Amino acid sequence: MLYDTHAHLDQQAFADDLPVVIHRAREAGVGRVNVIGVDAHSSRQCVRLAAQWAPLWAVVGIQPNDVAEAKPGDWDEIVRLAATPGVVGLGETGLDRYWDHTPIDAQKDFFDRHLRLSQASGLPFVVHMRECEQEVLDMLGEARRRGPLRGVMHSYTGSADGAAQAIELGLHVSFAGMATFKKSDELRAVAVSVPLERLLVETDSPYLSPEPVRKVKRNEPAHVAHTARRLAEVRGEPFERFAEATTANALALFDRAE
Ligand code: NI
Numbered sequence: 001m002l003y004d005t006h007a008h009l010d011q012q013a014f015a016d017d018l019p020v021v022i023h024r025a026r027e028a029g030v031g032r033v034n035v036i037g038v039d040a041h042s043s044r045q046c047v048r049l050a051a052q053w054a055p056l057w058a059v060v061g062i063q064p065n066d067v068a069e070a071k072p073g074d075w076d077e078i079v080r081l082a083a084t085p086g087v088v089g090l091g092e093t094g095l096d097r098y099w100d101h102t103p104i105d106a107q108k109d110f111f112d113r114h115l116r117l118s119q120a121s122g123l124p125f126v127v128h129m130r131e132c133e134q135e136v137l138d139m140l141g142e143a144r145r146r147g148p149l150r151g152v153m154h155s156y157t158g159s160a161d162g163a164a165q166a167i168e169l170g171l172h173v174s175f176a177g178m179a180t181f182k183k184s185d186e187l188r189a190v191a192v193s194v195p196l197e198r199l200l201v202e203t204d205s206p207y208l209s210p211e212p213v214r215k216v217k218r219n220e221p222a223h224v225a226h227t228a229r230r231l232a233e234v235r236g237e238p239f240e241r242f243a244e245a246t247t248a249n250a251l252a253l254f255d256r257a258e
Helices: 018-027 039-052 064-069 074-084 105-122 133-148 160-168 184-191 219-235 239-253
Strands: 002-007 032-035 058-059 085-094 123-128 151-153 172-175 200-201
Touching: 002 133, 002 200, 002 219, 002 239, 018 032, 018 219, 032 039, 032 219, 032 239, 039 058, 058 074, 058 105, 058 172, 064 085, 064 105, 074 085, 074 105, 085 105, 085 133, 085 219, 105 123, 105 133, 105 200, 123 133, 160 184, 184 219, 200 219, 219 239
Parallel strands: 002 032, 032 058, 058 085, 085 123, 123 151, 151 172, 172 200
Antiparallel strands: none
């Protein structure tokens, strides 16, 4: 069994055929999928989907690029949702200096809120990091001084050293379709450097389908099998062992309501 730890199945791209998408995931051996919120509305949708579909579990939060749009009360809504059944994590959160949608100080404020809520609730957090590796690691380091961390660097594209530091702080590292692209030798080397017991896989659906289905515009959870196969291959591990280990890691991290 495989576990797609990051998919945005609440998005419009899946509005017309979600049952078929979930069926294809099961057929591909994907037994469990985390559906990830990006704001209060999307987080509510994710909780609803998790209540409706057995393989789906919800992660609730406000994505760094969406922080500027957050209305008063939205954060309280996330805190409330975090305590509802079917919710297994907080996010996505983190920092993003690629897009210019939200001032960095507001992003840091919300990243800090997710980290503190994680430490108070025991729910793991899901980190989005784009062009701000040191700042993310600094904030994680600061949070670590308050207490243990449970979380994952999602769709990781940072350095091997950054991954090692995140692991040292107690985090897992998750790889998405980009790790299968022909030009991604460097990223695959990073994936090889991560100890198997800290490794996760994801699709980040509907974005960036992996090879060999990269031309399929809309990515979906069934495709996580391609990423898992490629990573097992470059790591020199039998696929079955890789699948079993990454799924066990994800089940242990997102263990609420099991
Ligand atoms: Ni995402």
